[in-house]
Amino acid sequence: MLQLPDVVRDRGSKYAVSGGKVTSREEADAFLAELKRDKKFAKATHNTWAVILSDGTPLKGDDGESGAGNVILRMLEREGVSDRIVVVTRWYGGKHLGGDRFRHVQTCVRAWLEESTG
Known part of the structure; x- marks a missing residue:
């Protein structure tokens, strides 16, 4: 699991990004459960996520965002x-934050992609 803990701060909101290898819905659910074992992430307002499985199946969760x-x-x-x-x-x-929240999500994903493939 690769975690970047403090990617963006804006008007009191804080953003982090995490990611790792999963090959099924069950593994995605297990990854999220493992992440939320950390009380800090369990208490977060939103843990939004997505994955594209190697068979092309897209999975995502907004968690209220x-x-x-x-x-x-x-x-x-x-x-x-994938x-x-x-x-x-x-x-x-x-x-x-209005539309800025989506820009912050993009910034986080870009940071994770750069770190994970870097």
Whole structure:
């Protein structure tokens, strides 16, 4: 598991990104469960995620941050990345970020892709 703990801070919100190899829905669920064993991630406002399995099956979860899973999925598709789950975690800081929240998700995914393939 590759974790980047403090990628973006904006108006009190904090973002982190994690990811690793998964080859099935069950492994994706296990990855998320393992991540949430860390109380810090379990208490996060959102743990949004996506993965494209090697058979082409897209999986995603918004965890209350509507549309964020799709943002991650589109970035993985563009990069041709499969069997790698990417989870963007947000701790809400009390102020709405509007569309900036999607830019922050993109920044996190880019950082993870750079670190993991780097």
